[in-house]
Amino acid sequence: MRRYLPFVIIGFIFLVAAGGGLLLFRSKEATTPIKIVTGKPGAEPAHIRGSDKARVTLEEFGDYQCVPCGFLAQTLLKVEHDYGTNIRIIFRQYPLKKHAHAYTAACAAEAAGLQGRFWEMHDLLFQNAPQWGKETPRPILSLGPPSAPELSKEEKTMEVRATFAGFAEKLGLDVERFKQDMDSEQVRARIRLDQERAASVGVDRTPSVFMNGITVPYKSFDPVDLRRTIDAELSGQTPTPVPESPAPSLPIPTPNPPK
């Protein structure tokens, strides 16, 4: 019996691990429900890219310092290119508190939006996030004295703001106005309204995406799955979700007025 005991133990642990993993997977899947989006309207006019007549509207709640949001931004650019007038994108600000410069970046995007260049700044912020979004490493693993003096949090914020001003200059914006707008109540209010909309529709992470008012599971954010999801929606094969309570249809925001 002793001869077989180790194999019995190993087999038992294999079954427990496989079963436990499967149960955990199923429970996590169940906590990502498909739902009809209702809730507060968010900042108006919303930032919308794409045709008014598009059959698929993707509404993203994002954070410029969040790495998966950066990957999704690249995917969405390709998707927009490939699907043309069939698709339009709405971007909502949802800067996470744990990212030191995400709010500043959201302010920069909104300030650029006040001069009609939101999407250009949006793309620049995501493209350059690996540089400006890099935060100071934790001292516990900074082996040895640093070669250059570390910037304080305030100094790093100033540096990031200067970088964003550089982006504004690159985009041909009025830089002085851009800097003032970044601190304006109008910009803060827009971000607050987007955050309120996020909270009202149950967003708790970034990126969160809704397709025609229905949550898109995170696992569908890779280019292949996202295309499959959009194709299903375009061909009318998306299963109709059953709302938990009678809910009004998604208030699709109106596009930006032409500047």
Add this chain to the structure above:
Amino acid sequence: MKDNQTMRGPRSPWLFALAALLSLGGLADSIYLTVTHLTGENAACFASSGCSEVLSSAYASLGEIPLAALGVLGYFAAFSCSVLAAFGYPRARIFLSGLVAGMLAATLWLLYVQAFVLHAFCDFCLISAALTLSLSVIVGASHFIEKRHRKAAEGTARVSS
């Protein structure tokens, strides 16, 4: 053949039992990370703030395979080898040493990536690193004990001859 392998018990079965327990911890940790990777849930990190950066970075998967899934295989193999070694299978000890050496190398690489490339840390990755380091110490200690016993046995044989 198995009988030949199990003829002589290990000098330190309790060390291998401890290694098996640590491997179980690592197994649970990597199953959790694999599931969060596959479902897109945010890992419930409790101390560090860089979980999403680490777990969604390019380093979190090898092609289509989540790195945590390789961790599941690694820890399960380490558990199996530890149990077999505790029951006196000498080959299992050799496999365990090689496996833990590989896991240690991967762990050191991932710690480097977190500290100097991503500048972000993930609690569950750090737990896994601590478990692998502990496993390495245990495997090292078992080798040391084995070597000492062998020397003592050789000395006894020399005296008696």
